[in-house]
Amino acid sequence: MATASRLAGNLRLLAESAWQHLQDDPALLAVQISRRLPPGVRVRAGRALHAAAGGTRRGEGLAALGALMTGRSDLAGQSASRAAATSARLGYEVAILLDRTDLVDAAAPPATRARANWHEGDLQGALGILEREGEGEGTQARRLRSELELLQPGFRLDPPRASSRSLTTPEGDRDPEGELRVLHLLTNSLPHTQSGYSLRSHRILGSLRSLGVRSVALTRTGYPVMVGRAGARQYDVVDGVTYRRSLPRSLGATSQARLQQEADAAMDVVASFRPDVIHATTDYRNALVAQAVSEATGIPWVFEVRGLMEQTWIASHSTAENRRRAAESEKAQLVAAREAELARQADQVVTLSRTMADELARRGVDPEGILLMPNGITEDLLHHDSDTATARRDVGLSLPGGAFVVGSVSALVDYEGFDTLLRAVARILEDETAPEALRSTLHVVIAGDGAAAPALRALARELRIGGRVLFPGRVPASAAPDWVQALDAVVVPRRDLTVTQWVTPQKPVEALALARPLILSDLPALREVARTDGGDVCALLVPPESPPQLAEAITTLWRDPGATGRRVAEGRALAARRTWGAQVRRYEAAYRRLVPDPRGADDAR
Known part of the structure; x- marks a missing residue:
């Protein structure tokens, strides 16, 4: 009965989330659903939709959506342009997803014009459109106004309140003298999301557990139901780490309402778990929840800045001009200022790299209060010895004997720059002066999934190297080391953007632990990852976005x-x-500085 009730509640949340997305951005909802399909199915469905729907006023919008699903942004743009010329709403919506807001003209519905302005970072302008059109009190305006309010200097959530219900505590009642307890606030987590963010979180929590630090993590309101996990429970325990969920009876209608629900859920955890420290991890929304709970309870809070939200958003734009405009936009300025303000107010700030720490200091955060915690490795990677032939057999990778394989295991997003790798390999294969032994054996494996996956597959076909490129899709975390060791070289060809200059990824240090040769874009954050104590860089560095020089590095x-x-x-x-085991001792030391006597501090509360 309890399971049926839980499923019914989750389905209600999922329906509410889908309805809100359908109202706010129907094209994006369709694309997100398509990304949950197997890659081959998604591409075939997109091709069929593009072929069947084109040629009519109503159909061009669907054709644009189909082309977008296959990764053919050029065809999607052509169909979206034709649809926009006839004022077809779906065409306008796809144009926004393509970063072609220039196609959204005065004939577009007010909601779509507002969405285009919001996409460009003109937040007040988006609200102004709705207000002038008499829609200032509608659902969309309320949501946009809520998001804008969260970004205002000094904004705070209302004091959170714990419910009267008691929580089941899988952590148990053990409470030895001096034990530290930490509540972590996360955006997502294992087992429902596998990403650099969720894996870093899990490894930190697991390593803290091995030190005797008890941790509970709480994820954002509605997660993981909102990403399609209708069977989600109120908590998951993965490798002894507890992940709690904020799954209310009904989903808040605005961002502010959902954060308030998360803060209330955090208070329930505080009441049952009694943490000594609250540890919020990127972005500012988690920090707002931590701040609210801290002010209500007196528990000190930590803000771990793993990236700069506005820079990731800027990097999502498709052209240099659009990125320039995004960087100068109201949204970029407000987000940067908001995260800096919250970092200044936290009791402790943590970040991943010296480049990030320097930027936070430029934004007014006390450099003496910033703890560096670089991406690390689990110790077992150092003992994960497997030759390439064995690793290829273990993951089921069928390649000719003697194949020389370059690639990566990564999220497939545009700023990772894997199009540069494909163009570099195509250049080698076409170059008659390149070593014949390399040309005859060179292959590419890019494991992972993401928004850029369809376009990368399309580019491999366009370059006529499809027979040399394998996209196995997302691979389980447990199999990722074998996929890395199946490569003769790991390539991290990131684009030259502010976000890639500052933020260090996880995969280079894991490749180093697995004894894989490494080729990196020559960017400050990547140099920092691979720099030895003596100052040398234990990787080949190449200028970003340069297929000829990447081809030369592969050949070298x-x-x-x-x-x-x-x-x-x-x-x-x-x-x-x-290793995480060694690094997290710095977390423990930071926590103890905030709470010198955990039990005494708890008694005082």
Whole structure:
């Protein structure tokens, strides 16, 4: 009965979320649903939709959506342009997803014009459109107004309140003297989301547990039901780590309402778990919840800045001009100021790299109060020894004997720059002066999924290298080390954007631990990841977005196994000093500085 009731409640939340998305952005909802299909199914469905729907006023919008599903942004743009010319709403909506807000003209519905302004970062302008059109009190305006209010200087959530219900506590009642307890506030988590963010969180929580620090994590309101997990429970326990869910009876209608629901859920956890510290992780919305609970309880809070939200948003725009405009927009300025303000108000700030710490200091955060916690590795990676042939067999990778394989295991988003890798490989294969032994054996494996996946598959076909490129899709976290060791070289060809200059990814240090040769874009954050104590960089560095120089680096690595071996040995020694088990002791020390006597502080509360 309880299971049936839980499922019914989750289905209600899922329906509410889908309805809100359908009202706010129907094209995006369709694309998000399509991304949950197997890649082959998604591409075939998109092609069929594009072929069947084009040619009519009503159909061009659907044709644009179909082309977008296949990764053919050029065809999607052509269909969206034709649809917009006839004032077809879906065409306008697809144009916004394509970052072609220039196609959204005065004939578009007010809701769509407002969405175009919001996409460009003109938040007040978006609200102004709705107000002038008599829709200032409608659902969309209330949601946009709520998001804008969250970004205002000094905004705080209302004091949260715990419910009268008692929570089941899978953590148990053990309470030894001096034990630290930490409530972590996360955006998403395992087992429902596998990403660099969720894996870092899980490894930190697991390593803290091994030190005797008890942790409970709470994820955002509605998650994971809102990403399609209708069978989600109120909590999951993964490798001994407890992830609690904020799944209310009904989903808040605005961002502010949902954050208030999360803050109330956090108070329930505080009442049952009695944490000594609250640890919020990127972005500012988690920080707002931590701040509210801290002010209501007196519990100190930590803000871990893993990225800069506005820079990730800027990088999502498709052209240099659009990124420039986004960087100068109201949204970018408000988000940057909001996150900096909250970081200044936290009791402790944590970030991933020196480049990030320097930027936070420029934004007014006390540099003495910033704790560096680089991406690390689980110690088992250092003992995960497997030759490439064995690893390929273990993951079911069928390649010719002697194949030389370059690639990565990564989220497939535009700023990762994997189009540069495909163009570099195509250049080698077409170059008659390149070593014939390399040309005959060179293959690419890019494991993972994401918004850029359809376009990368389309580019491989366009470059006529499809027979040399494998996209296995998302792979389980447990299998990721074998996929990395199946590669002869790991390539991280990130674009040159502000977000990639500052934010360090997880995959390079894991590749170093797995003794894989490494080729990196020459960016400050990536240099920092691979720099040894002596100042050398144990990777080949290439200018970003340069297929010719990346092709040269691949050829150099293939030709010079001796130099490669030296860099690999240096890299593994570097990775061995960055195990999570060693690094999280700094978290424990920071927590104890905030709460010198955990039990005494608890008694005072």
